[in-house]
Amino acid sequence: MTVETTMDEVTAALARHLTDDGAAWLAAARARVSGEPAAIEVLFPAAGRHCGRGRIEEPAGGWTVDDAARTVLIAELPLTGPALTETIEGLYRYGDAGEKRGVLRALSVVDPVMKLGESGVPLLRDALRTNDTRLIAAALGPYGARHLDAAAYRQGVLKCLFTGIPLADIAGLDRRVDDELVRMMSDFAQERIAAGRVVPDDVWRFVPSPEA
Amino acid sequence: MAMRIFDPHIHMTSRTTDDYEAMRDAGVRAIVEPAFWLGQPRTSVGSFVDYFDGLVGWEPFRAGQFGIRHHCALALNPKEANDPRCAGVLDVLPRYLAKDGVVAVGEVGYDSMTPEEDEAFARQLRMAIEHDLPVLVHTPHRDKHAGTLRTLDVVRESGIAPERVIVDHLNELTVRPVLESGCWMAFSIYPDTKMDEVRMVRILQEYGTERMLVNSAADWGRSDPLKTRATGEAMLAAGFGEDDVDLVLWRNPVAFFAQSGRLDLSEQSEGDIDAAATFEGNSILRGARAG
Numbered sequence: 001m002t003v004e005t006t007m008d009e010v011t012a013a014l015a016r017h018l019t020d021d022g023a024a025w026l027a028a029a030r031a032r033v034s035g036e037p038a039a040i041e042v043l044f045p046a047a048g049r050h051c052g053r054g055r056i057e058e059p060a061g062g063w064t065v066d067d068a069a070r071t072v073l074i075a076e077l078p079l080t081g082p083a084l085t086e087t088i089e090g091l092y093r094y095g096d097a098g099e100k101r102g103v104l105r106a107l108s109v110v111d112p113v114m115k116l117g118e119s120g121v122p123l124l125r126d127a128l129r130t131n132d133t134r135l136i137a138a139a140l141g142p143y144g145a146r147h148l149d150a151a152a153y154r155q156g157v158l159k160c161l162f163t164g165i166p167l168a169d170i171a172g173l174d175r176r177v178d179d180e181l182v183r184m185m186s187d188f189a190q191e192r193i194a195a196g197r198v199v200p201d202d203v204w205r206f207v208p209s210p211e212a
Numbered sequence: 213m214a215m216r217i218f219d220p221h222i223h224m225t226s227r228t229t230d231d232y233e234a235m236r237d238a239g240v241r242a243i244v245e246p247a248f249w250l251g252q253p254r255t256s257v258g259s260f261v262d263y264f265d266g267l268v269g270w271e272p273f274r275a276g277q278f279g280i281r282h283h284c285a286l287a288l289n290p291k292e293a294n295d296p297r298c299a300g301v302l303d304v305l306p307r308y309l310a311k312d313g314v315v316a317v318g319e320v321g322y323d324s325m326t327p328e329e330d331e332a333f334a335r336q337l338r339m340a341i342e343h344d345l346p347v348l349v350h351t352p353h354r355d356k357h358a359g360t361l362r363t364l365d366v367v368r369e370s371g372i373a374p375e376r377v378i379v380d381h382l383n384e385l386t387v388r389p390v391l392e393s394g395c396w397m398a399f400s401i402y403p404d405t406k407m408d409e410v411r412m413v414r415i416l417q418e419y420g421t422e423r424m425l426v427n428s429a430a431d432w433g434r435s436d437p438l439k440t441r442a443t444g445e446a447m448l449a450a451g452f453g454e455d456d457v458d459l460v461l462w463r464n465p466v467a468f469f470a471q472s473g474r475l476d477l478s479e480q481s482e483g484d485i486d487a488a489a490t491f492e493g494n495s496i497l498r499g500a501r502a503g
Contacts, residue, residue, distance in 0.1 A: 045310040048312050097273060
């Protein structure tokens, strides 16, 4: 998976997947958010009902139509600095699982433009504490690959192995994998083998196979 | 016989994955979990916020692992409406009533019929009208008959359409006034208290199957999440047809909660369950714990 997800990819995906009604709703919602940022509090939860929730192929990594719609709503916020951070934190804090995932996805896309810096990292850490595979996977997108420290990133990768999230869904793994992470993956594989349990195939991309 | 079952009132937060498996095997495909008392009283708004987050986050995810669609009803319950430390729940509730999985306001109603309960009940009926949501109303265990009549008065005064209201936990003595009010009638089938499946069948024989709902109301007390199925079997044994069972256990609850416009009964293939959930069969189903 590439380390970047761009706004162009997101808007192209919406153009492919939105119905006319969905597109009209989203255009009106964007216009409202750009003039009245607090309106995002009621528009953000409604995005799935108006735009749909189906899986899409691009951007890669398990995106859905509502993730894409929520991303463009966040990108529309006429805010910077602490005001932007506070609004994004509120969307996450009061969001249901779909909204939380939308925020996590959006961080990767809007970060280069809106200059979030480290401000979204507490949200990633919250998501990585859950056992919800949708949130864990979204927290390990390009924003996580850029901003999570090594210890948190390694723990996130191990958590994917434990919960069955394909390693291919994690952004930046080829770049961020280090000796310590390989050791942790190897120990995980040994533990599974000792227990007579299945080892996910994708581990062997990073750990030397015992049969090799 | 194969039954499709929608349990319109069950507290899955208090139940195990064994229950989810048994429910799925019995035919349960969709549920509504109303917000209620957890056995241990809460003392702050934050406790409710975390509970509501679970009902729109973790619990639907857990249910999805077993092929069951989870929806919820949210409210400040009548018992805890009496604690002034919890009154602020009503201020955060509107934000949650906008969520996708929230298909009703509930459980609201009376516990001890105090002035605080009057205020919370009336205010939440107004919220239901504002958010265009139906309502699930609990009737009190103590002084049930008088409490049910008073409940129907409050519902009438609120101006909400009776067909958008469920009055729950009914029995032989409270069913008729609810029937006459135009509200939906719900019965909680318990191992030994509120109502059992044999008595339920007699009520269906006497009052018919229209606007009738059957739930397990299973929670942290002695209760059984398969009582919906048991009621369906008791109906068949008493001579009801398969179509009658399907009406009571599926089409009635679907018709009621569809009034929210938010009921999602599609198969679990959309975005809320990632490929990860079934990746090589590895998931909560296999007991994986990320801790």
